[in-house]
Amino acid sequence: MTPQRWLEGGGQKLGGTRVVQRWKGGSCNFPFLFSLRQPLSLLLSSRRRQLLPLPTFLLAPAPPTSSHRPAPPRPAVQRFPATPCRWSASSPTENDTSDWTQHSEGRGWWAMEEPVKGTVTSLSSIYSPEDAQKASVRVQEQISEYEKQVQQLQSFLNDNTNLVNLVKKLPDQLHHDIMVPFGKAAFFPGKLIHTNEFLVLLGEGYYADRTSKQTIEILKRRGKDLESQIENLNAVIKDLKYEASFFDETATEAAEGVVEIREDYVDEVSDEEEKDTPTPGEDDFARILSRIDELEKEEMESEMAEEAEDEDKVDLSHLLSHTHIEPEVIHSEPKESSVLPISKNSDLNLSSNIKAPASSASNNTLPRAVEQKKLESLPDTPVSKNEVLSTRNDSSKAFTGSIVEHTHNTEKSQTGQPPAPASKPVSRFKMRKK
């Protein structure tokens, strides 16, 4: 591979959201790349500080695997983390406590100064060179097979064109002197007659009498068919050749110990945009979310109401035994019956709590009812205000949306307005906004 090809291969491969980089060469090239980024003196000083052995490329000449291949130029756009990675040919010393990880092929040890963004895997650990070689050989076999087919088709095509020429020429004369075959091993001297009449096989044992021109048309159609077949086969061969070259490349790369560095591609530009200006789509999204929250809450409440209904039935059955109300009435409107006990409990804010769960309502209506009585008795005292505020805070901490709604109502009652009939509970999202 030429350096130019290497650049193409080692640069940004933006297949989807991933950036794949490949470092060519032996084990020493890997840290060498980072020494390009970091001055050598800095590397040495950091190494001294860490009490680490020097990498092999500083101590010994480069291994023969990389000698024939010059150290690859750094890709023009390099996205590997700017944090340099330390590397050591031998195992880390004991006093060094940073997390060393052994290179996948055991050639050396290296560790990142910071949490790594990408992963480094040697290519030979994914594809063994032998397997890649085998695959390449198999593809080559396939190619030769297809090439044979193409040759056969090509010979058919040649025969066809010859035949077209022959059929074109034959009607020029009334008769031609030929040797008429008699079986395969003998022939008679004779001549072709009726030179503008041909019997052409159409297929499936059907023959048609055709003139020279008509025969030529048929033969040309056959020729076109053959040509398209050859084209198809050539395309297949081309694909297979690319495949084979890829396998060959992989085999050689795996043998040379190429490492593959994968790093998730983060689109920085789009991030900034999102931060700066929330798109109109985001607004819609928020609305949808709030709607979903609402629906979820309603569902939850209805479930809890059903549970409450069961409890109520038990309660009501006690009542029924006293009052002798027919149970059919209750069964005919189960939804309303579930709500009924709540409204009984809290007469003060009947309209606002129709959908509130019975359990929470039973817990909270009592203290709040007392509160509101207080308010009515002492409408403008600061003490009651404080109390109200404190209860609101507590309730918002301890319970979910429905409770907060109660406090909302008390606020309203505090300001002197009559409790407005709230048909729909305020969504959790909106409350959070406030």
Added chain:
Amino acid sequence: MDKDRLTEEKIQRFEEFVDRRLKPDLVRAIGERDKVFEQQKVFSDLRRNLESLEKNSVTSLRSMVNLGSEVYAQADVPDTRHIFVDVGLGFHVELTWSEALKIIPAREEKFARQIEEYTRLIAQIKAQIKMVSQGIRELLQLPAE
């Protein structure tokens, strides 16, 4: 231990001999014999056709000539008394019917001899394969079939 390795090597050699020498030879011999069979059939057909021509005393003939790709053209043979017969090595000899009917049985006989030869060769190769496989079986100390 050493003996085991030796026998293993020997078995491998035998198997290679069977797979790389005897079996391809056998395939080739069968192919050759099939070719000769075909030739024999061609000549026997020719003989039969000539005999029928003689019996019906046909002097002129109309036939269809294959121009290739299953395109036929009509051909006319004005005189059927002389026929060119393939005598081998690409030579065709102009013969009369009686001459042809003398030569063709000789050709047929030759083909029959060739077929016999090939059949013997095939049998020989098959026997060799059997023998080598028997030898392998003995080396492996397996019971005979």
